[in-house]
Amino acid sequence: MTGVITWLRDPNPTSRAQARFGQTYMGFLRLRRNHLAMIGLTISVVLVLMSIFAPALAPYDPIAQNLSERFIPPLSPGHWLGTDDFGRDIWSRILYGSRITLYIVLLVILTAPVAGLIIGTVAGYFGGWTDRVLMRITDIFLAFPKLILALALVAVLGPGMVNAVLAIALTSWPPYARVARAETLTVRSSDYIAAVRLQGAGPVRIIFGHIMPMCLPSVIIRVTLDMAGVILTAAGLGFLGLGVQPPLPEWGLMVSSGRKFLFEQWWVSTMPGLAIFIVSLGFNLLGDGLRDVLDPRSSGK
Amino acid sequence: MEQTDDIGGSGRFWPALREFGEAVATLLVTFIGLLAVTFIISRVVPIDPVTALIGERATAQQIAAARAELRLDEPMIVQFGRYVWGVLHGDFGTSIKTGRPVIEEIARFFPATLELSTLATILGVLVGVPAGVLAATKPGSIADQVVRLVGLMGYSMPVFWLGLIGLLVFYGTLGWVGGPGRLDAGYDMMMDFEVTQYTGMILLDTALNGRWDMFANALSHIILPAGLLGYLSMAYISRMTRSFMMNELGQEYITTARVKGMPERRVVWVHAMKNALVPLITVIALSYAFLLEGAVLTETIFSWPGLGRYITDALMVADMPAVMGGTIVVGAVYIGLNLVSDLLYKLADPRART
Numbered sequence: 001m002t003g004v005i006t007w008l009r010d011p012n013p014t015s016r017a018q019a020r021f022g023q024t025y026m027g028f029l030r031l032r033r034n035h036l037a038m039i040g041l042t043i044s045v046v047l048v049l050m051s052i053f054a055p056a057l058a059p060y061d062p063i064a065q066n067l068s069e070r071f072i073p074p075l076s077p078g079h080w081l082g083t084d085d086f087g088r089d090i091w092s093r094i095l096y097g098s099r100i101t102l103y104i105v106l107l108v109i110l111t112a113p114v115a116g117l118i119i120g121t122v123a124g125y126f127g128g129w130t131d132r133v134l135m136r137i138t139d140i141f142l143a144f145p146k147l148i149l150a151l152a153l154v155a156v157l158g159p160g161m162v163n164a165v166l167a168i169a170l171t172s173w174p175p176y177a178r179v180a181r182a183e184t185l186t187v188r189s190s191d192y193i194a195a196v197r198l199q200g201a202g203p204v205r206i207i208f209g210h211i212m213p214m215c216l217p218s219v220i221i222r223v224t225l226d227m228a229g230v231i232l233t234a235a236g237l238g239f240l241g242l243g244v245q246p247p248l249p250e251w252g253l254m255v256s257s258g259r260k261f262l263f264e265q266w267w268v269s270t271m272p273g274l275a276i277f278i279v280s281l282g283f284n285l286l287g288d289g290l291r292d293v294l295d296p297r298s299s300g301k
Numbered sequence: 302m303e304q305t306d307d308i309g310g311s312g313r314f315w316p317a318l319r320e321f322g323e324a325v326a327t328l329l330v331t332f333i334g335l336l337a338v339t340f341i342i343s344r345v346v347p348i349d350p351v352t353a354l355i356g357e358r359a360t361a362q363q364i365a366a367a368r369a370e371l372r373l374d375e376p377m378i379v380q381f382g383r384y385v386w387g388v389l390h391g392d393f394g395t396s397i398k399t400g401r402p403v404i405e406e407i408a409r410f411f412p413a414t415l416e417l418s419t420l421a422t423i424l425g426v427l428v429g430v431p432a433g434v435l436a437a438t439k440p441g442s443i444a445d446q447v448v449r450l451v452g453l454m455g456y457s458m459p460v461f462w463l464g465l466i467g468l469l470v471f472y473g474t475l476g477w478v479g480g481p482g483r484l485d486a487g488y489d490m491m492m493d494f495e496v497t498q499y500t501g502m503i504l505l506d507t508a509l510n511g512r513w514d515m516f517a518n519a520l521s522h523i524i525l526p527a528g529l530l531g532y533l534s535m536a537y538i539s540r541m542t543r544s545f546m547m548n549e550l551g552q553e554y555i556t557t558a559r560v561k562g563m564p565e566r567r568v569v570w571v572h573a574m575k576n577a578l579v580p581l582i583t584v585i586a587l588s589y590a591f592l593l594e595g596a597v598l599t600e601t602i603f604s605w606p607g608l609g610r611y612i613t614d615a616l617m618v619a620d621m622p623a624v625m626g627g628t629i630v631v632g633a634v635y636i637g638l639n640l641v642s643d644l645l646y647k648l649a650d651p652r653a654r655t
Binding site: 036136137139140143144145146147148149151152153155156228232235236239240241242252255256259262263266269270273274276277280281283284285288 | 327330331334335338339342343446449450453454456457458459460461462465466468469473590593594595597598601602612613616617619621624625627628631632635636639
């Protein structure tokens with residue numbers, strides 16, 4: 001272990017990989033000093049583990065109904081978070097629900113930032129009319145109330161998980177386009193781009209091979225900060241009955257199904273809501289800490 | 302010499318006018334864009350308006366006649382032009398569910414949302430700005446950590462869940478506040494018959510009518526949803542205030558003021574605040590817009606008869622004209638607030654004028 005750390009801390013790295021890993025390690029050390037960020041990292045890691053090992057961790061089937069065990073309060077033997085109106089174990093449902101949450105987040109962060117990155121870099125690289133038209137479209141989408149547009153889209157496409165993802169992705173790409181364009185403008189006229197161009201590289205090669213990598217760090221910071229928002233929007237759509245459909249254990253949907261019994265069986269909606277809150281807090285804490293580490297300009301100090 | 306005079310005098314008029322013109326043009330383009338999106342969305346709806354109107358067993362001739370009557374046979378661009386023209390004249394179509402013009406219904410629902418988000422913004426500013434300033438003056442202190450954590454918690458809170466918890470604790474268990482709705486059921490009837498509705502905002506109307514009993518009842522109903530939304534806006538405002546104040550407090554003019562022996566309170570609240578206020582205006586306007594949107598989920602929980610609930614209720618029965626009308630209104634308010642915050646920014650900060 002000490003050997004690895006010495007290798008990582010070597011001030012004179014012998015290879016590109018060593019230098020890169022060393023930088024990452026130093027960044028991690030800085031992140032480690034931020035206790036709140038470490039709490040966030042822990043929550044995120046636990047979420048991932050929960051979703052991977054859900055079948056092993058869950059004591060009951062998340063969907064099978066057991067009407068003889070309806071509304072068992074929390075902290076009862078066998079059901080430490082209680083059961084819902086169909087006698088399903090809430091803890092097991094939360095465990096399986098983490099898969100749905102992660103799945104939605106992954107699908108959104110694999111689409112929206114990529115779309116934003118392409119639009120932003122193309123606009124920034126070509127400039128002129130391309131830039132003006134693309135950025136005007138971006139501004140129009142940016143001026144939209146996100147949740148309402150997502151609602152309208154789902155209303156047309158019909159409820160369901162894929163459509164919810166589509167609606168969220170369609171409303172969340174503009175900030176990425178903005179960020180990517182700003183980064184592109186700063187590197188567009190640098191010497192290394194001119195050198196590549198003189199070697200005969202076309203615009204596609206320049207944008208994908210030489211400009212996009214430069215935009216990645218700022219886009220990644222944005223992604224971490226946006227993840228909590230994606231979770232909240234997805235849960236909100238689920239809550240309104242426009243996202244994932246029953247009987248799947250989506251957390252927002254679970255909160256909504258417990259609404260009818262709020263005053264008598266409070267735990268049915270409270271527990272899944274708590275899960276949403278903890279997970280998005282975790283991503284926010286992590287994103288906040290990462291921004292301080294990766295982007296010292298906006299740390300506010 | 303004459304030229305420099307000109308720059309300071311009448312020459313400033315034209316750039317200012319041009320800038321204003323550009324702002325209006327941007328606004329128009331954005332608004333048309335908004336309409337284009339709602340137009341496209343409502344045209345790709347899988348429900349065919351013709352079939353919905355005359356039934357599935359109509360002859361081809363009847364369908365063609367209905368299409369002509371609805372002007373669906375015209376080119377898309379003409380239809381879009383007619384749509385824009387209608388919206389600009391307040392024609393948002395007719396609600397399928399109620400059969401009444403969407404614009405009338407929205408006019409009835411909008412004041413409730415406006416009242417809720419205005420009260421929430423006031424609460425958010427009253428708590429958020431001092432909290433942010435406190436955090437900025439003592440960076441790294443316990444107070445700073447608390448403000449940061451409370452703010453991040455607000456960012457991470459599913460608003461529908463917070464609303465349910467609030468109802469459970471403050472209404473169901475403690476009984477401190479009124480439940481869902483804007484008034485108790487008994488007062489609700491009286492509202493329609495005994496109170497002149499000047500604004501549609503219940504707190505204002507009851508106060509203007511001198512019905513303080515109803516005012517108190519309405520207040521007990523609005524305080525919980527407004528408090529929750531106010532917390533969300535506080536989270537945003539306090540974070541932004543902190544970062545703007547930190548920025549100002551690091552400037553040299555602050556050091557100068559301190560060296561002169563100026564009391565710290567004056568340095569912070571007068572000198573630094575004056576400059577931090579400029580970007581803060583934008584933030585407050587944005588959080589106001591954000592609350593109009595956050596109201597969608599809150600209104601569902603609190604049975605608040607506002608625009609958000611109007612949209613979600615319409616969604617449930619696939620009443621597309623109503624959904625799109627609501628979306629356009631919220632979008633227009635959103636765009637308008639963005640423009641206002643932009644203009645205020647330029648007014649308050651001479652450097653932003655070009």
